[in-house]
Amino acid sequence: xxxRGSDGPRLRRINLAATLRAxxxxxxxxxxxxxxxxxxxxxxxxxxxxxxLGQGWLSETPRESGRxxxxxxxxxxxxxxxxxxxxxxxxxxxxxxxxDLDGEVTGRFSVRAEASSGRAERLAAMRSAVPGALxxxxxxxxxxxxxxxxxxxxxxxxxxVKLSVSLPEWTGLDLAAEVGRDFDAPVLVENDxxxxxxxxxxxGVAQQVDDVVFxxxxxxxxxxxxxxxxxxxxxRGAAGEIGALPLVGWHRAPSHLAAFPxxxxxxxxxxxxxxxxxxxxxxxxxARWAVEQFAHDLAEGIAALVLTVDPxxxxxxxxxSRSADxxxxxxxxxxxxxxxxxPALAISGxxxxxxxxxxxxxxxxxxxxxxxxxxxxxxxxxxxxx
Amino acid sequence: xxxRGSDGPRLRRINLAATLRAxxxxxxxxxxxxxxxxxxxxxxxxxxxxxxLGQGWLSETPRESGRxxxxxxxxxxxxxxxxxxxxxxxxxxxxxxxxDLDGEVTGRFSVRAEASSGRAERLAAMRSAVPGALxxxxxxxxxxxxxxxxxxxxxxxxxxVKLSVSLPEWTGLDLAAEVGRDFDAPVLVENDxxxxxxxxxxxGVAQQVDDVVFxxxxxxxxxxxxxxxxxxxxxRGAAGEIGALPLVGWHRAPSHLAAFPxxxxxxxxxxxxxxxxxxxxxxxxxARWAVEQFAHDLAEGIAALVLTVDPxxxxxxxxxSRSADxxxxxxxxxxxxxxxxxPALAISGxxxxxxxxxxxxxxxxxxxxxxxxxxxxxxxxxxxxx
Numbered sequence: 001x002x003x004r005g006s007d008g009p010r011l012r013r014i015n016l017a018a019t020l021r022a023x024x025x026x027x028x029x030x031x032x033x034x035x036x037x038x039x040x041x042x043x044x045x046x047x048x049x050x051x052x053l054g055q056g057w058l059s060e061t062p063r064e065s066g067r068x069x070x071x072x073x074x075x076x077x078x079x080x081x082x083x084x085x086x087x088x089x090x091x092x093x094x095x096x097x098x099x100d101l102d103g104e105v106t107g108r109f110s111v112r113a114e115a116s117s118g119r120a121e122r123l124a125a126m127r128s129a130v131p132g133a134l135x136x137x138x139x140x141x142x143x144x145x146x147x148x149x150x151x152x153x154x155x156x157x158x159x160x161v162k163l164s165v166s167l168p169e170w171t172g173l174d175l176a177a178e179v180g181r182d183f184d185a186p187v188l189v190e191n192d193x194x195x196x197x198x199x200x201x202x203x204g205v206a207q208q209v210d211d212v213v214f215x216x217x218x219x220x221x222x223x224x225x226x227x228x229x230x231x232x233x234x235x236r237g238a239a240g241e242i243g244a245l246p247l248v249g250w251h252r253a254p255s256h257l258a259a260f261p262x263x264x265x266x267x268x269x270x271x272x273x274x275x276x277x278x279x280x281x282x283x284x285x286x287a288r289w290a291v292e293q294f295a296h297d298l299a300e301g302i303a304a305l306v307l308t309v310d311p312x313x314x315x316x317x318x319x320x321s322r323s324a325d326x327x328x329x330x331x332x333x334x335x336x337x338x339x340x341x342x343p344a345l346a347i348s349g350x351x352x353x354x355x356x357x358x359x360x361x362x363x364x365x366x367x368x369x370x371x372x373x374x375x376x377x378x379x380x381x382x383x384x385x386x
Numbered sequence: 387x388x389x390r391g392s393d394g395p396r397l398r399r400i401n402l403a404a405t406l407r408a409x410x411x412x413x414x415x416x417x418x419x420x421x422x423x424x425x426x427x428x429x430x431x432x433x434x435x436x437x438x439l440g441q442g443w444l445s446e447t448p449r450e451s452g453r454x455x456x457x458x459x460x461x462x463x464x465x466x467x468x469x470x471x472x473x474x475x476x477x478x479x480x481x482x483x484x485x486d487l488d489g490e491v492t493g494r495f496s497v498r499a500e501a502s503s504g505r506a507e508r509l510a511a512m513r514s515a516v517p518g519a520l521x522x523x524x525x526x527x528x529x530x531x532x533x534x535x536x537x538x539x540x541x542x543x544x545x546x547v548k549l550s551v552s553l554p555e556w557t558g559l560d561l562a563a564e565v566g567r568d569f570d571a572p573v574l575v576e577n578d579x580x581x582x583x584x585x586x587x588x589x590g591v592a593q594q595v596d597d598v599v600f601x602x603x604x605x606x607x608x609x610x611x612x613x614x615x616x617x618x619x620x621x622r623g624a625a626g627e628i629g630a631l632p633l634v635g636w637h638r639a640p641s642h643l644a645a646f647p648x649x650x651x652x653x654x655x656x657x658x659x660x661x662x663x664x665x666x667x668x669x670x671x672x673a674r675w676a677v678e679q680f681a682h683d684l685a686e687g688i689a690a691l692v693l694t695v696d697p698x699x700x701x702x703x704x705x706x707s708r709s710a711d712x713x714x715x716x717x718x719x720x721x722x723x724x725x726x727x728x729p730a731l732a733i734s735g736x737x738x739x740x741x742x743x744x745x746x747x748x749x750x751x752x753x754x755x756x757x758x759x760x761x762x763x764x765x766x767x768x769x770x771x772x
Contacts, residue, residue, distance in 0.1 A: 246724075303631055308627075
């Protein structure tokens with residue numbers, strides 16, 4: 001980025017971005033402090049603040065008295081000037097969460113789905129979860145500045161599901177177009193494990209680290225990763241697809257749980273893991289053996305990831321995160337000898353909310369990037385006025 | 387980075403960096419063009435140029451006439467104001483290369499070593515290669531601004547070889563301290579495959595891409611990687627160590643070549659690969675079988691890397707890069723079915739120079755970072771004067 005003195009409108013856009021950033025650094029702030037934070041003169045900042053007030057990106061909070069007894073104007077970022085929507089389309093449920101531009105959740109709604117649902121039924125579940133969350137947040141669809149949908153499978157940059165093993169009917173779906181129909185806002189589509197990795201770094205157990213491998217485990221196994229704090233998707237969106245390598249055991253892992261003879265007939269796939277781990281917890285030898293085999297196969301794929309990426313932290317999420325007390329001992333026993341050194345391993349702090357919170361975070365990052373992109377005009381708020 | 391108007395020396399440092407960058411963008415340049423490139427006023431740039439001339443970072447080239455017939459002053463970056471040294475400590479040789487700050491190679495020297503050498507002999511070979519390259523460049527050790535040493539194994543951030551399988555006597559060596567004794571300059575130590583990846587992106591087959599997996603293959607197998615154009619080392623410097631996972635065949639791969647019955651007795655390890663590939667090229671069935679097995683095992687590890695990282699390009703280097711005509715067909719045949727899509731695969735363009743050129747590039751990046759680091763004083767050239 002070059003700052004050219006001759007380039008007035010561009011310089012103004014740069015200064016608007018600096019002012020917005022400075023306001024968002026903390027609680028309501030006065031002009032003098034704002035000028036210092038933004039590295040600009042007080043008169044310049046005053047003009048920029050007036051413009052941002054007029055657009056509806058800032059509001060003025062009630063005056064307080066300054067140190068000299070004079071009333072002082074204080075300004076804050078209007079987090080309610082727009083909202084983002086995150087959606088997690090899973091095998092057995094669709095979750096939607098709405099939040100404001102500070103990342104405060106203002107609405108949520110979930111709809112059950114059947115693992116055996118067809119494409120149309122799953123899309124219908126999504127179309128019912130979304131208005132539920134918007135209603136809960138008391139926000140119209142027009143106030144949404146960005147949408148992010150998390151889904152299983154390999155996703156193209158344009159938002160089509162290229163391949164989903166766990167939801168075969170989903171393969172080939174242009175999910176960005178399906179969701180885009182209902183919104184006048186950018187729609188991002190992202191692999192669910194990638195979003196869970198983002199969420200753990202935002203609000204879960206990976207807040208202090210930059211290279212994160214998130215492993216989703218349960219009746220399916222998947223992986224998402226952050227390198228230097230950013231999503232690493234790979235050339236074709238297929239980073240983390242180590243489960244496709246038959247040499248490492250991820251493709252077999254869930255079958256050990258499904259084969260536990262103590263399962264009641266007709267147990268739903270999403271309940272299998274919990275039942276096996278519960279039986280293992282109470283000492284059932286067949287269940288313990290199933291968990292042992294499961295841990296063995298899970299460890300092989302995690303070891304391949306660790307030996308390739310050497311991350312700061314592996315986060316284990318999905319169904320198994322509720323059964324860490326049973327799983328961690330055998331997993332460590334199988335995993336550590338496969339690695340050069342025992343890797344740092346943590347259980348997801350967000351459980352079944354990880355994907356939808358990651359979707360919200362990804363949408364927020366998109367909005368922030370537009371606010372701070374000095375090569376494009378400042379976007380308009382979606383809820384103008386103060 | 388915040389630019390604060392009140393902070394004069396800091397602003398001057400920022401402007402010095404901007405001026406240096408602008409001069410280095412192209413051929414010798416006049417003040418008017420330089421001011422435009424740097425986004426600064428002509429009088430400001432004139433003062434900065436005088437300072438850089440005085441320090442010896444810039445020099446003035448013979449005047450030419452401007453469009454109006456007036457003589458015009460032209461300035462260039464003094465690439466000879468310092469040099470960097472790259473060293474590749476391999477099993478059977480030590481290579482050293484000296485280059486100027488534009489990356490032009492000005493000297494090189496190689497010394498043979500024995501794979502069976504002890505630590506002291508290998509260090510002695512290094513101490514003989516380094517002055518050879520400096521002499522060849524006619525550059526004193528005091529003119530070196532940064533040194534980078536490439537070595538096999540896992541290297542700590544501080545420059546100690548934590549673990550080397552192929553050079554066991556090297557494990558535990560504080561290589562940064564050993565080399566640092568001879569130089570008044572920072573000494574970087576880096577895994578050799580990481581450096582080869584850097585070199586391929588600088589001057590080899592990976593110039594157009596950002597996510598690169600370099601696979602060294604021959605009588606040992608190793609991996610280095612770039613993510614978003616930068617080295618990815620991992621938390622403990624152990625990224626790319628997929629060969630440590632017995633499930634994928636890298637640990638076995640070289641043994642198929644060594645077991646080829648057509649090898650003359652007493653064949654040195656570094657000659658084995660070439661002989662087997664030559665025999666396979668001329669149709670020897672036992673050699674072809676050895677190559678087939680080798681390709682099978684090499685493919686397993688590459689597939690694990692590809693399915694984890696999904697890179698833009700896999701570069702195959704090391705000894706096998708001279709035998710691509712024999713290896714590529716069986717390698718593709720084993721690799722592609724293991725991956726979701728056939729990965730992009732290229733043969734190293736730099737051969738046995740990849741590591742030492744990567745060392746030079748890494749040292750140059752370090753010098754550039756110091757030149758442009760606005761939070762630290764501008765370093766002094768090591769060959770002052772114009």
